[in-house]
Amino acid sequence: MADKKVPVKLEGTDFTQIFIAVFVIVISLVLFALYKRRKSSKRGILLTGLCDSGKTLIYSQLVHNKNVQTHTSIKENIGSYIVNNDVLKIVDIPGHERLRDKFFEQYKSTAKGIVFVIDSVTLQQDIRDVAEFLYNILVDSLIASSSTDVLILCNKQDQTFAKGTTAVKSILEKELNTLRVTKSKQLDSVDPKAKRASILGNPDEDFDFDALKVKVDISESYAYHKNGSVDIEGLKKWLARF
Numbered sequence: 001m002a003d004k005k006v007p008v009k010l011e012g013t014d015f016t017q018i019f020i021a022v023f024v025i026v027i028s029l030v031l032f033a034l035y036k037r038r039k040s041s042k043r044g045i046l047l048t049g050l051c052d053s054g055k056t057l058i059y060s061q062l063v064h065n066k067n068v069q070t071h072t073s074i075k076e077n078i079g080s081y082i083v084n085n086d087v088l089k090i091v092d093i094p095g096h097e098r099l100r101d102k103f104f105e106q107y108k109s110t111a112k113g114i115v116f117v118i119d120s121v122t123l124q125q126d127i128r129d130v131a132e133f134l135y136n137i138l139v140d141s142l143i144a145s146s147s148t149d150v151l152i153l154c155n156k157q158d159q160t161f162a163k164g165t166t167a168v169k170s171i172l173e174k175e176l177n178t179l180r181v182t183k184s185k186q187l188d189s190v191d192p193k194a195k196r197a198s199i200l201g202n203p204d205e206d207f208d209f210d211a212l213k214v215k216v217d218i219s220e221s222y223a224y225h226k227n228g229s230v231d232i233e234g235l236k237k238w239l240a241r242f
């Protein structure tokens, strides 16, 4: 005997539950799509640092695989670098003090990683400027909250008096420690919560890159050598993580 079909009657509450379930699924799908889009739109690697540190030459070696005669940049260079079957957008930002902040602000939201290029020969004489620029990048709320990785690239290692990673790291940590005290004093008048957010790392301990929220690596390079060789392998290795 065939089963007699009993018509299912949906009560008002059933409709509400189905509606809520569908609503939650749709919202989740939309959020997931937005998250994926945001993630995939972040393919930028910013080359930053003071004037003359070698950003444009590194950019040229990385993107075009060639040496070029460079001049002080007044605008950005943007090019593609392929790694792990994916494209990274390399953005070479001018280091001039009047331009660097403007370009950094413009591109920071696209940054998956930041390469902070240092002239390892002149570091000691430019230390105040270098430390201030690096501090501002590391304390930037967008950089800290979006887990953007940072590579300190000690360039011009072809030069006899270039400082290596260990020396550069220790010089920078010492200067950033001093700078943090100065910044902390300047912020004494603001409310303690806002002050804490504007101070890099733990002010009760010596400044240490490893204690920061932002992951900071350090490596050496030379984008020029009089014998024609180039070494940007440390940078390439770091880029391979993305």
Ligand SMILES: Nc1nc2c(ncn2[C@@H]2O[C@H](COP(=O)(O)OP(=O)(O)OP(=O)(O)O)[C@@H](O)[C@H]2O)c(=O)[nH]1
Pocket: 049, 050, 051, 052, 053, 054, 055, 056, 057, 058, 070, 071, 072, 073, 074, 093, 094, 095, 096, 155, 156, 157, 158, 159, 221, 222, 223, 224, 225
């Ligand atoms: N010896 C040596 N010279 C380098 C190296 N990298 C760059 N240079 C030279 O340093 C000078 C400055 O290089 P750029 O690439 O123009 O520097 P930049 O950081 O782009 O400078 P701005 O555009 O002013 O911010 C040029 O004369 C380069 O040839 C390096 O690894 N070794």
Ligand SMILES: [Mg+2]
Pocket: 055, 056, 057, 070, 071, 072, 073, 092, 093, 094, 095
């Ligand atoms: Mg340049």
